[in-house]
Amino acid sequence: MLERNELILNYINNELESVPSTVNSKLTKKGIKLNTRLELNEIKKQIDNFIDEKYANRFIVIPGLRGVGKTTILYQTYEYLFKEKNIPLNNILYISCDELNDITECNIRELVEIYLKNKFNKNIRTLNEKVFLLIDEAQYDKNWAVSNKIIFDKSDNIFMIITGSSAIHLQYNADAARRLKRRVLTPLNYNQHLNLKHNQSFNNLSDSLCELIFTGNPEKAIKYEFEANKALTNIVEYTSSEWDYYLKYGGFPTVNEDKPLTDVREEIVTMTNKIITEDIMQIKTITSDNQAIAKRIIRQLALQKPGEVSQHKLSNYLKTAVSNVNNILDLLEKTELIFHCEPFGGSSRRLKKPWKYYFASSSIRHALSMKIGNTMKNSEEYEGILIENLVASNLFNLSNTQINSFNIYYDPHKDKNVDFVIQDSFENPIPIEVGRGKKKKGQIKNAMNRYDSEYGIVVANTKSSIEKNGDIIFIPPKTFSFL
Incomplete structure (x- = not known):
């Protein structure tokens, strides 16, 4: 039987030999190079600075859901180092900890020490x-986190990119957190989807929408929306059904591989199951019975309209304790498969009222609904639910990537309530109403008066383009999805 060090060295040698050909096959489909996520540009910038002996973030951590493209970004980074920066292959080590874990217990620090000793006759x-x-x-x-913090501290000559499931959020320690640069990879917004599929990016529109939401000034967004729509008409492969396609399937890069939609849906469903059976176990070990309960909770969330979730009703339906339902919901949130919105108001209201839950992408909700059997007969109502999830997930992702984060709530009022209320620090709250079809002003005006808001936002097909009517801003859902 091989000793542990021999097993690890064999794995390292195999990766050094096989990864170059793997990278080439993984980054090419039907002879055409895959387009890159915009996040790769930031990684390239840090690599260039590192090579040029300038200040660089050389400890980059990329958490995210399965299927959002983390491994692909590592392969594209590998290719950039080898083909554009002329880094010797011996100096680039790609490893997959789950593969190594199948051979022997994974220990990154130990692996790096063996790699450096055998390939450079050096230690860290x-x-x-x-x-x-x-x-x-x-x-x-x-x-x-501890291993890579030690590697970081002991050598200025090592550049590290670490990816993993959302569970790695929970494994930071204070020392590592001060050294690493975290870049969460989220499901795709429409801008990222178009960039991967058509190699067209509309960053100006994305940035101006953020400015519009928090300042109420639509001038830049109107300009860049017009430019984006004009550019899209000039893309030969772009069709009028592209956005509907994105809403239902486009949250993940796999949709751009010209697969049958049934296969795309099945892949998303399989991904959610693996999150429950594998990724949750990286956070906390749960029984097979609780894995089954987690799948049923996800099924219930996919079948019902977005609304307040009663843990007591779920407890009765699933025949398990309320505390167990709460624990499983918490674990599902920690994987970032779902997230919640609390009711807007004081702390007592938030304690008394239940939470609303949304999926990380409207694509997940749609795939699960189709797999289980969508019970909604009204297609417009169903599309409205997907749009509400899209708005919620785009806001949630934005809140986790902005330097100045903001909070997202739901409106707990029963009479003329809006879908969301967002608030940045102590600024006035901003009510947001979402829907399919034409939306009137009454609902949003009522919320603006109630919360003393300077302006309100309606995301609906009421207008064909961004328009500010008095103190109400109308944004089409397609435009909002660039956020």
């Missing part, structure tokens, strides 16, 4: 040339 402290570590699925090493 004495290394005198630049090395790049691309580490996938890091959550399989429970001590990855």
Whole structure:
């Protein structure tokens, strides 16, 4: 039987030999190179700074859901290092911790020490040339944060990119958190979808929409919306059904591989099941019975309209304790498959009122609904539910990526309530009403008066383009999805 060090060295040698051909096949479909996520540009910038001996974030951590493109970004980084920066292949180590874990217990620090000793005859402290570590699925090493913090501190010649499921959020320690640069990879917004599918990006529109939401000034957004719509008409492959396609399937890069839609839906459903059976286990070990309960909770969330979730009703339906329902909902949130909105108001209201839950992408909701059997007969009502999830998830993702984060709530009032209320620090709240079809002013005006808001936002097909009517801003759902 091979010793542990031999097993690890064999794995390293195999990766150094096989990854170049793997990268080439993974980044090419039907002879055409895959387009890149916009996040890759930031990684390239940091790599260039590192190579040029300038200040660089050389400890980058990329958490995210399965299927959002984390491994692809590592492969594209590998290709950039080898083909554009002329880094020797021996100096680029890609490893997948889940694969290594199938061979022997994964320990990143130990693996790096073996790699440096056998390929450079050095240790971490004495290394005198630049090395790049691309580490996938890091959550399989429970001590990855400590290991990589030590590697970071001992050598200025190692550049690390770490990816993993959302579970790695929970494995940071204070020392590691101060050193790493976190870049969450979320499901795709419409801008990112178009960039991957058609190699067209509309960052100006995305940025101006953010400005519009928090200032109420629509001038830039109107300008860039017009430019984006004009540019889209000039894309030969772009059709009028593209946005509907995105709403239902486009949250994940796999949809751009010209697969049958039934296959795309099945992949998303399989991904959600793996999150429950595998990724949750990286956070907390749960029984097979609780895995089954988690799947039923997800099924219930996919079948019902967005609304306040009663843990007591779920408890009765699932024949399990309320505390168990709460624990499973919490675990599902920690995987970032779902997230919640609390009621707007004081702390006592938030304690008394239940939460609303949404999926990380409208694509997940649609795939699960189709798999289970969508019970809604009205297609407009169903599309309105998907749009509400899209608005919620785009706002949620934005709140987790902005320097100044904001909070997202739902409106708990029963009479003429709106869908969301967002608030940045102590600024006046901004009510947002979402819907399919024409929306009148009454609902949003009522909420604006109630919350003393300077303006309100309606995301609906009421207008064909961004329009500010007095103190109400109308944004078409397609335009909002660029956020």
